[in-house]
Amino acid sequence: MVEKILANLKKSNCMTDNTFLQAVSEVLNSLEPIINSDSRYEQFAILERLVIPDRVIQFKVQWLDDQNRVQINNGYRIQFNNSLGPYKGGLRFHPSVTTGVLKFLAFEQIFKNSLTGLPIGGAKGGSDFDPKGKSDFEIIRFCRAFMRELYPYIGARVDVPAGDIGVGSREIGYLFGEYKRITHQYDGVLSGKPYAFGGSLMRPQATGYGVVYFAREMLAQELQESLEGKVCTVSGAGNVAIHTIEKLQQLGAIVVTCSDSDGAIYDPNGIDLDRVRELKEGGKRLSLAEYSHQVPGSIYTPKSEYPNEAHAIWQIPCFAAFPCATQNELTLNDAKKLIENGCIAVVEGANMPTTPEAIELFQREGVLFSPGKASNAGGVAVSEFEMSQNASMEKWDFDKVDRKLDELMRQIYKRVSLTAKEYGVERNFVNGANIAAFKRVAEAMILEGF
Numbered sequence: 186m187v188e189k190i191l192a193n194l195k196k197s198n199c200m201t202d203n204t205f206l207q208a209v210s211e212v213l214n215s216l217e218p219i220i221n222s223d224s225r226y227e228q229f230a231i232l233e234r235l236v237i238p239d240r241v242i243q244f245k246v247q248w249l250d251d252q253n254r255v256q257i258n259n260g261y262r263i264q265f266n267n268s269l270g271p272y273k274g275g276l277r278f279h280p281s282v283t284t285g286v287l288k289f290l291a292f293e294q295i296f297k298n299s300l301t302g303l304p305i306g307g308a309k310g311g312s313d314f315d316p317k318g319k320s321d322f323e324i325i326r327f328c329r330a331f332m333r334e335l336y337p338y339i340g341a342r343v344d345v346p347a348g349d350i351g352v353g354s355r356e357i358g359y360l361f362g363e364y365k366r367i368t369h370q371y372d373g374v375l376s377g378k379p380y381a382f383g384g385s386l387m388r389p390q391a392t393g394y395g396v397v398y399f400a401r402e403m404l405a406q407e408l409q410e411s412l413e414g415k416v417c418t419v420s421g422a423g424n425v426a427i428h429t430i431e432k433l434q435q436l437g438a439i440v441v442t443c444s445d446s447d448g449a450i451y452d453p454n455g456i457d458l459d460r461v462r463e464l465k466e467g468g469k470r471l472s473l474a475e476y477s478h479q480v481p482g483s484i485y486t487p488k489s490e491y492p493n494e495a496h497a498i499w500q501i502p503c504f505a506a507f508p509c510a511t512q513n514e515l516t517l518n519d520a521k522k523l524i525e526n527g528c529i530a531v532v533e534g535a536n537m538p539t540t541p542e543a544i545e546l547f548q549r550e551g552v553l554f555s556p557g558k559a560s561n562a563g564g565v566a567v568s569e570f571e572m573s574q575n576a577s578m579e580k581w582d583f584d585k586v587d588r589k590l591d592e593l594m595r596q597i598y599k600r601v602s603l604t605a606k607e608y609g610v611e612r613n614f615v616n617g618a619n620i621a622a623f624k625r626v627a628e629a630m631i632l633e634g635f
């Protein structure tokens with residue numbers, strides 16, 4: 186059954202990128218213990234329907250650069266599944282964006298959003314636009330052109346985009362401004378807005394803080410361990426990485442690494458987060474090589490010097506590893522090294538950063554492994570809190586959002602670990618997450634007919 190679905194998908198998706206198939210294979214294979222437990226799954230063709238997006242919207246984005254030259258990019262929104270609520274998921278602006286990458290991200294989002302227990306469906310969108318090196322006015326012109334094409338398809342009760350790689354509150358602000366100018370509507374059509382007009386406190390921190398809350402709970406429950414005084418490695422230097430590092434440091438962990446698309450920093454004295462922020466926040470995206478010039482004792486390894494099919498970050502000994510940059514950034518070779526160096530937990534902050542072979546090895550060797558759809562769900566959860574505040578015209582204070590986030594991450598951990606136990610795959614949080622998420626989505630799909 187699973188093989189047949191995967192073969193059909195391969196045929197119908199002329200794919201230049203395998204990430205969509207990778208994500209679907211993982212989910213379908215992990216559903217084995219549940220799929221025959223309810224005859225309605227077959228009767229309603231749930232698996233077959235689940236792997237095909239409701240809609241793939243593609244459009245041309247035309248904008249003027251600072252030299253008044255016309256520039257063209259591809260824009261996309263993949264509305265994958267809205268059984269549980271309005272389509273919800275981020276926008277990614279990065280040259281590597283293709284339909285395939287966005288389909289993988291939108292598919293993962295269905296399950297992540299289901300795990301939160303909140304009423305949100307799964308979607309993703311973005312563009313192959315590269316924000317690096319663009320002026321603020323170029324970013325504005327691009328965001329306006331992007332929204333001019335996207336606005337008919339979104340709405341506070343229809344589809345609510347947010348940020349992802351290359352899209353933070355600055356870009357969401359510009360996108361919102363254009364939506365408002367075109368439609369004359371002032372509602373929660375986007376989340377991750379600046380606090381000044383409708384954003385939620387703590388949305389910028391939510392994904393990273395949530396990752397650490399999940400890790401704290403998992404370590405306490407599974408191993409009676411804490412993060413205090415432990416050496417941790419984090420990859421990435423963007424929104425998720427920065428706030429993962431911040432919360433780890435608040436809990437007394439010693440974070441010794443971070444990275445960007447060109448190289449990695451090892452700082453045995455603990456990452457100086459203010460320096461990283463100066464280089465990376467506000468869309469600056471300066472090179473981390475600068476960090477090693479500014480901070481004595483730190484070492485920068487450019488990407489060209491990474492070991493064969495491995496990454497510099499994962500060569501550093503640590504208690505727990507937090508991949509927070511991008512997909513497939515932690516390979517089998519990296520996993521071998523982490524295990525050799527005594528790493529006992531891997532907590533994904535990015536979406537699908539660990540390759541399937543690496544996950545398998547971690548699980549075989551008893552390393553606690555948390556998939557991103559469970560541990561990075563705090564971002565989208567606080568996005569939903571933002572939708573809720575917008576709809577009721579309320580403003581929650583920081584502590585309220587923080588408490589709700591912490592509680593929600595504990596709930597996700599509990600849901601995932603109990604489900605794994607119930608289906609005979611104890612401590613397999615990948616299968617636990619996929620099964621728990623699937624049950625909720627499948628039930629809604631059945632009850633809504635077809």
Ligand code: NDP
Pocket residue numbers: 279281348349350351352392421422423424425426444445446447465470509510511512534535536561562564565
């Ligand atoms: P940002 O754009 O803020 O940061 C991305 C970071 O990853 C940057 O340091 C960037 O380097 C690096 N990076 C991007 N692409 C590559 C690549 N191909 N190879 C190596 N490094 C790369 O994005 P976020 O922090 O928001 O996103 C990071 C991950 O977390 C993504 O997988 C995203 O899908 C996921 N995520 C994000 C959420 C959010 O709320 N923002 C929520 C849940 C998951 P450089 O500085 O050189 O560009």
Ligand code: 2IT
Pocket residue numbers: 273274275276297345346347348349376536561562564565566568
């Ligand atoms: O991958 C993700 O969960 C996000 N990029 C956040 C999505 C959201 O709607 O907040």
